[in-house]
Amino acid sequence: MLEIKDLHVQFHTSDHEAVRGISLRVDDGEIMGLVGESGSGKSVTAMMIAGLLREDRVRTEGRILLDGRDMLAVDGDDLLSYQGKEIGVVFQEPMSALNPVMRIGPQVEESLRVHTKLSKEERRELALQAMRDVELDDVEEVYRKFPHELSGGMLQRVCIAAAIISRPRLLLADEPTTALDVTIQAQILELLKRLNRERDMSILFISHNLHVVRKLCTRVAVMQKGRIVEEGETEQVFHHPRDPYTQRLIAAIPTRRKIDE
Amino acid sequence: MLKGNRYLQIGLAITGVVTVLAVLGLFWTPYDPSAMNSAEMYMAPSLRHIFGTDNFGRDVFSRVMKGISTTYLISLCTVAMGAAVGVIVGALTGYFGGIVDDILMRVNDAVTAFPSILLALVFISLLGFGKYNVILALGVAFVPSYARVVRSEFARHREMNYVKSARLMGATDRRIMFVHILPNTRAVILPTLVIGFNNAVLAEASLSYLGIGVRSPDVSLGYMLSESQSYMATAPWYVLCTGATIVLLILGFSLLGEGLQQGRR
Structure with missing residues (x-):
């Protein structure tokens, strides 16, 4: 459903390609994993897919096809029509991703307000349903709260x-568990897995944490310095890494034996 | 926010009293502020005339009430106008940046380059006297200061993740600017508005004192100040009461502004 072909991105402020x-x-x-160290270009790739980086900031080449439609070619109102509808995005820092002075409910409803003509009650009903879907308790109460609560x-x-x-068909998750502690991390991963299964929603999961990627993803791509150095079935890549960089990355995963030594 | 915030408490108390006088002055004053009475000229403050009377036997307290109303109204309108335009200009420049920013901010610089009194003077000589022209002149002169504050706030918030997520959900630029970002900037804008109100009071007083602001039969505090100085020796209460009222007005709003700023820390 999503296909990136020979994508180049360069910031106007930089002299080399990200x-x-x-x-x-x-x-x-499917759940696709995109791993790499900081600065490997994985987040830039995500921002390009989401449509957050436009020509005023970057120079681009190549194509990003969503169901065969080139998203680098659309702009303005067309861009708004697929953002939030076809692609959902989850960021690393949940606190900063929410508006501090707006209640939770309206923020959950935001994309409905833009993309549908539903009434206030209908939006509210859908928001409460979505909040139950992500396993929040007391949704009526959470709906009225502010982020800091x-x-x-x-x-x-x-x-x-x-x-x-x-109900986007693709969820872009940019390090969604990095800022959370380990037990919460595991719960969120389970949640993503369940949503992927039940809603038939593809996920592009971006992370530097190989351990997490291995638990979640069916396929994985490894990025280094703006290039994809290896791509394949997750288990395949983990057991028989071909690229030296991938081999080093996997060797760096802490295991019990290494910690004991 | 109010608890333990002395500035805010005292500021609110003073501005409360002044506001009541201003609103009351619109509808009712103890005496007709322009009614002359040759039997009661230059009367010192007493129970009958608590601020005394002036050279025409007019009740100074009634005139002060009327004066606060006018000054208040002019300052409020000036701030409202300056802020409305300033917020729009600041939002556009801060949010979009680029060429819009360059053009609008250079216009802003040009307006700032003129002292506001001079700018108002030019306006009034073009438009004529009267309180509505004073509002217009001061309003224009006040736009840049608000635009600058709002611009920096919008530029700061533009890069924040919550704005990015709103954009990702397809929110339009207009919606992002006024529904998402603007409420987040209130902690900075509110004190600026209050300080701006003070500046407007002083600017109106200066203009009227110089004789290019409010004209009779309208009464404003600045106009009264210039009127009363001729009788400083014979009726010192006139100039003192008027001056003290201006000081009180400014003091109240200064404390309020200071209190609001402390409240956000």
Whole structure:
């Protein structure tokens, strides 16, 4: 459903490319992992897919196809029509991804307000439903709260609810668990897995945490310095890494034996 | 916010009293502020005339009430106009940046380059006297200061993640600017508005004192100040009461502004 073909991205303020010709494919209903260290270009790739980086900031080459439609070619109102409807995005820091002076409910509903003509009650009903879907408790109460009144884990659930409320076909998750502690992290991963299964929603999961990627993703691509150095089935890549960089990355995963030594 | 915030408490108390006088002055004053009475000229403050009377036997307290109303109204309208235009200009320049920013901010610089009194003078010589022209002149002169504050706030918030997520959900630029960002800037804009109100009071007083602001039969505090100085020796209460009222008005709003600023820390 999502296909990236030979994408190059260069910021106007920089003298080298942040992304140097990557090709990537996300199939219907799969969870694709994109791993790499800081500065490898994985977040820039995500922002390009989401449509957050436009010509005023970057120079681009190549194509990003969503169901065969080139998204680098659309702009203005057309861009608004697929943002939030076809693609949902979850960020790393849930606290900063929410407007501090707006109540939770309206923020979850935001994409409905833009993309549909539903009445206030209908929107509210859908928002409460989405919040139940992400396993929040007391949704009626959470609906009325402000972001600072909730914990990090709850906020990330709220962000996921806001991202999936319009039933997008692709969820872009940019390090969604990095800012959370380990137990919450595991819960959010389970949640993403369940949403992927039940809603038949593809997920592009971006992370530097190989351990997490291995638990979640069916396929994985490894990025280094703006290039994809390896791509394949997750288990395949983990057991038989071909690229030396991938081999080093995997060797760096802490295991019990290494910690004991 | 109010608890333990002395500035805010005292500021609210003073501005409360002044506001009541201003609103009351619109509908009712103890005496007709322009009614002359040759039997009661230059009367010192007493129970009958608590601020005394002036050279025409007019009740100074009634005139002060009327004066506060006018000054208040002019300052409020000036701030409202300056802020409305300033917020729009600041929002556009801060949010979009680029060429819009360059053009509008250079216009802004040009307006700032003129001292506001001079700018108002030019306006009034073009438009003529009267309180509505004073509002217009001061309003224009006040736009840049608000635009600058709002611009920096919008530029700061533009890069924040919550704005990005709103954009990702397809919110339009207009919606992002006025529904998402603007409420977030209130902590900075509110004190600026209050300080702006003070500046407007002083600017109106200066203009009227110089004789290019409010004209009779309208009464404003600045106009009264210029009127009363001729009788400083014979009726010192006139100038003192008028001056003290201006000081009180400014003091109240200064404390309020200071209190609001402390409240956000």
